[in-house]
Amino acid sequence: MSDSPNRTPLTDSAEPVLRVRAATLAFGDRELWRNLNLDVRPGEFVAVLGSNGTGKTSLLKAILGQQKLTAGSIDLLGEPVTRGSRQIGYIPQQKMLEQGTPLRARDLVAFGINGHRWGLPVSSRAVRRRVDEVLESVGATAYATVPVATLSGGEQQRIRVGQAIAGSPRLLLCDEPLLSLDLNHQRQVSELIDEQRRATNAAVVFVTHDVNPILGMVDRVLYLAGGRFRIGTPDEVLRSEVLSAMYGTPVEVIRSRGRIIVMGAPEGYGAHDHLEHHVTGAQP
Amino acid sequence: MILADNQDLWHQIFGFDNYGELLALVKNSIIAGAILGLVGGLIGPFVMTRDLAFAVHGISELSFAGASAALLLGVNVVAGSIAGSLLAALLIGVLGSRARERNSIIAVLMPFGLGLGILFLALYKGRSANKFGLLTGQIVSVDNPQLLLLVVISVAVVIGLFVMWRPLSFASVDEDVARAKGLPVTTISIAFMVLLGLATAVSIQIVGALLVLSLLVTPAAAAMRVTASPLFTPLLSVAFAVTSVVGGILLAIGGGLPISPYVTTISFLIYVVCRVIGAARDRRGNKGRLPAATVKS
Numbered sequence: 054m055s056d057s058p059n060r061t062p063l064t065d066s067a068e069p070v071l072r073v074r075a076a077t078l079a080f081g082d083r084e085l086w087r088n089l090n091l092d093v094r095p096g097e098f099v100a101v102l103g104s105n106g107t108g109k110t111s112l113l114k115a116i117l118g119q120q121k122l123t124a125g126s127i128d129l130l131g132e133p134v135t136r137g138s139r140q141i142g143y144i145p146q147q148k149m150l151e152q153g154t155p156l157r158a159r160d161l162v163a164f165g166i167n168g169h170r171w172g173l174p175v176s177s178r179a180v181r182r183r184v185d186e187v188l189e190s191v192g193a194t195a196y197a198t199v200p201v202a203t204l205s206g207g208e209q210q211r212i213r214v215g216q217a218i219a220g221s222p223r224l225l226l227c228d229e230p231l232l233s234l235d236l237n238h239q240r241q242v243s244e245l246i247d248e249q250r251r252a253t254n255a256a257v258v259f260v261t262h263d264v265n266p267i268l269g270m271v272d273r274v275l276y277l278a279g280g281r282f283r284i285g286t287p288d289e290v291l292r293s294e295v296l297s298a299m300y301g302t303p304v305e306v307i308r309s310r311g312r313i314i315v316m317g318a319p320e321g322y323g324a325h326d327h328l329e330h331h332v333t334g335a336q337p
Numbered sequence: 338m339i340l341a342d343n344q345d346l347w348h349q350i351f352g353f354d355n356y357g358e359l360l361a362l363v364k365n366s367i368i369a370g371a372i373l374g375l376v377g378g379l380i381g382p383f384v385m386t387r388d389l390a391f392a393v394h395g396i397s398e399l400s401f402a403g404a405s406a407a408l409l410l411g412v413n414v415v416a417g418s419i420a421g422s423l424l425a426a427l428l429i430g431v432l433g434s435r436a437r438e439r440n441s442i443i444a445v446l447m448p449f450g451l452g453l454g455i456l457f458l459a460l461y462k463g464r465s466a467n468k469f470g471l472l473t474g475q476i477v478s479v480d481n482p483q484l485l486l487l488v489v490i491s492v493a494v495v496i497g498l499f500v501m502w503r504p505l506s507f508a509s510v511d512e513d514v515a516r517a518k519g520l521p522v523t524t525i526s527i528a529f530m531v532l533l534g535l536a537t538a539v540s541i542q543i544v545g546a547l548l549v550l551s552l553l554v555t556p557a558a559a560a561m562r563v564t565a566s567p568l569f570t571p572l573l574s575v576a577f578a579v580t581s582v583v584g585g586i587l588l589a590i591g592g593g594l595p596i597s598p599y600v601t602t603i604s605f606l607i608y609v610v611c612r613v614i615g616a617a618r619d620r621r622g623n624k625g626r627l628p629a630a631t632v633k634s
Binding site: 155156202 | 516
């Protein structure tokens, strides 16, 4: 339906939120990527695709200042990255919180606003109002005061999106946030992220092995495979000849009813059974 | 005959002769107990969310080694206990950032600490009541200078907790996200281990090294069965801990037994009651969810 390539107005004059320059990452003699250049502008939605072990998570860690690059640099808002930043909203993989965690859903969201501040967890009226707003925007008002650990995986992930957007960050970093969610929740959570970047012009870097739930939102794709990478619009990158060249073996990309299926990627990159809704070549 | 024996036993466990005079004698212990209850109750929920119950046990064994070394050398026992605790807490904090590593480090440290402690006690020629007290707690041992030291350390721990409460909660529940937000997660974690070491060292003075968990873990575990509110969890946990320690002391002073069985039993009973209440509530479901629409049946 919404397949026009220029959904978000990208002006070249806008300073990139994230600037990756000549970045190389190697562990010993295993090189994950070399000479990676990437600018992510405000409001841009970039999907990072690739199978396990291609350095998707390492790239996120490098942006978070937790992984040193072998060469090159990463700047966030014009400054070299530090160990984490309040300008980043981070949405991790869905991971159930421990039963008995003494926090309600709204407390977790409040951490996104003032979790870094010292002192007792007493929130000002302004913070409480913002938390209410965020809970409403992620559709979690009904369970705002419920212990977080009693929520379902999908509900917890909504709260995590709420937490990430509560501080109005300039960059949303998403690390497989749809993993282990059912299709319905996958759609809802990815729509929440998309709404937020439209509302606040935040940049989105979205690591995933399955591009289909976010295909309608993605401006550009960074595809990592076999020590190589390719950057471009989904239409430019997710093509049989491009992926075949990257994997060094014939790979077929099939588009069917707005979905993308990658077939025939080498065994090491893992074929997957759920052909219907996965980029097969990019499965763990 | 058997009846008389039973009565003796009963009197030994619960004696209330000359209760008023005894009460005056242990006034210091009661004050100390209440303060320890406050410290244990406040730090307990963090011990639970950070999965450090086993670490508390490990710290307390090294604290015991420190205390018995101090006893042997004739220096301040509380100081020795604190030295042992801090050493253990820092080792566990620095080396054991991952749960699995941490558990193996604790399992290695614990018997070593206990063994050292036993060695020092075996070499010690003083009163044997002092020896036993370090392991299982003692009641009349708290004199004024010691009380002052306990109070000062406890106040320091409480202030430390209040200062780092919010970032500590954030980092305890959601370490990755807290790190991404730029919180100094590692520093917070080490600072917490120092507070935990201090709290363990002062708790040992009353309930003994073997039973510290009843003060630092059981009350919080009980509170977390019945509430998930960030306000009521520490409040209830403090109430349970203070009830256990002060109640334990009040029951213990009449008989000639150590204080710890009373403290641990009260603490355990509170936990059982909370579990039952929590289970009943789980069965009823609905933990404060608003109805999606007006419910009509």
